[in-house]
Amino acid sequence: MNYHSRKLLKLNLAPWRMATVGGLLLGGLVLVAGRAFYLQGLNTDYLQGKGDAVANRNLTLPAHRGQVSDRNGQLLAISTPVESLWARSTELKLTASQQADLAGVLGMPAQDLAKKLARKTRGEFNVRRPVTPEQAVKIAAMGVPGLYLRREYRRYYPAGEVAAHVVGFTNVDDLGQEGVERAYQDWLAGREGERQIMRDRRGNTIRDLVPIKTAQMGGNLALALDLKIQYLAHRELAAAIATHKAKGGSVVVLDAKTGEILALANQPNFNPNNRRNYQPGPMRNRAVIDTFEPGSTIKPFVAAAVLERGLFQPDSVLDTPQTWRVGNKLVRDEHPHPHMTVSEIIQKSSNVGAVKMAMTLTPQQFWEVLDRAGFGQLPGSGFPGETAGRLRDASIWRPVEQATMAYGYGLSVSLLQLTRAYMAFANDGEVMPLSFLRREPQEIVGERVFSPSVAREVRTMMETVTQEGGTGTRTRVPGYRVAGKTGTAHKLVDGHYAPDRYLSSFVGMAPASNQRLIIGVVIDEPSGGVYYGGSVAGPVFAQVMAGSLRQLSLPPDAPETTTRMTQGVPSVVAHVDGGV
């Protein structure tokens, strides 16, 4: 087809007009193409970035820390979101009246707030973390430019100071600082997730750009602690500290069958929800970290050692003069009896008797028994900072040391360690591994320390401690048979034993017919006149034991008791069962 051959198209146009129009169109095309090339080709990264900035967002997916609860599911620590107030100094515009309002809402003096906001050097800074939900609503309503609220998780401890030492606490960055919070930091901590999304004009999320990195929530933890027993221990300890004007003290409650730590309380203590007045002293978990010389509470191990070797029988009689010399050391009894059986030595806590028994052993034999009982070794609870105590090697013992060690001087233990060692007597010679976490009974393997017969014999001796003529008559629990041992030790002050500063302790177990609970109590420097372990630590033991046995619904086993026993009439049983 030829245009020129068509008549209709045959126009009389000047060739320059064609050229002009054609040139203009071509020029326009080149312009547009050039611009398009400039935008798409040369400037693309910048523009793509701008576009993405409008539509795409990087989000961090919050992950909160796991909960900590007691063995019955009662909450001990939980993370819950709170708002915190922060400011960006470059955008911050605050009128004087707004500043006064803000100070009012935050409840802080106006000058303090002004000082805080005037810090121009930093780009973004926290004004208050956290703010209460009511404050957050008011601040949001003020609409001050440059002031922002941010959601973050805060840790709360509903049980407060009652379980403070076991649970521990976290710092502002959600890192465990003490206790279980620190020991299980990796398990409890959540890991933040990340996702990149595209948004539409209205801010709806329309698409994920890359696969989501899901947030990993922190794991929950069920402790072995029983909050009711824990509270009981806390209350009785605090009361005893006040009555005896003591410097401090600790209580440990163990489940004899499983090695679980049912309660662990210390005085002085702290409130983990309010740590403005930070003081390291009260935060120390004394029962696990501090050591003391155990005093007479070591004597059952001496008795077990000599019984095990067949050197004595529980009813073997020893001459026990009031004083007895070992090397240059004079061992003394406060309440002398000329002759005592091994059982009576434990019952009346005779130093002379214990030393005479211990001196029949070689240092190596004595050391080996103490070592097996776990002295000088980490108790293995997994608690941060737990101490191994001190037990010197038998090869460097002098005879005097062996003698003093028989009544608990020259070695040091923590209360947790001592209470754990008593598990050997409670559990027919087997010590279960300690645990701060709840566990199933079938998953534990014990460690044999004494033979069952030796453990039972020593336990029977310790039962006489709480009977007439024993040192622990104030440790009786109505309705139950209790076994235990008192301890009263002079404190070591500047390298010398202070004559008037004591550490009173008691470790005991019940019900004697089927041991379930072991409770260790130590009171540091009672200064209210009485200081014997049986009179200071003993009543705390009795109170906590009575309450715990009731809490666990363990049947009374004492035959001579004021408790009225009724042999079951089923209708009555149903009635009583309801009221536990």
Place this chain on the structure above:
Amino acid sequence: MSRLNIFLAVVLVLCALGVIQAQHRSRTYFVELERLKKEARALDEQWGQLQLEQGTWANPARVDMIARNQLGLVAPPQDRVHVETLAVNP
């Protein structure tokens, strides 16, 4: 030949419309999913706060204080406690 072309063109257009439809549905569902996730998070937070509240009310220290001071409850003395033992019939 041209018939087939027209048919294919129609199929192509239908497919394109189908893609648009599917894309739209996917976005709607996605928005819905996001909304529900947000709701789940909010409920989770509320659950945590309720647990915290429950834990605070049920704190043994508080229960003990109210029982003793407000309600005047005391632990029964030992001589007033009956222990019932189930008779075991072999």
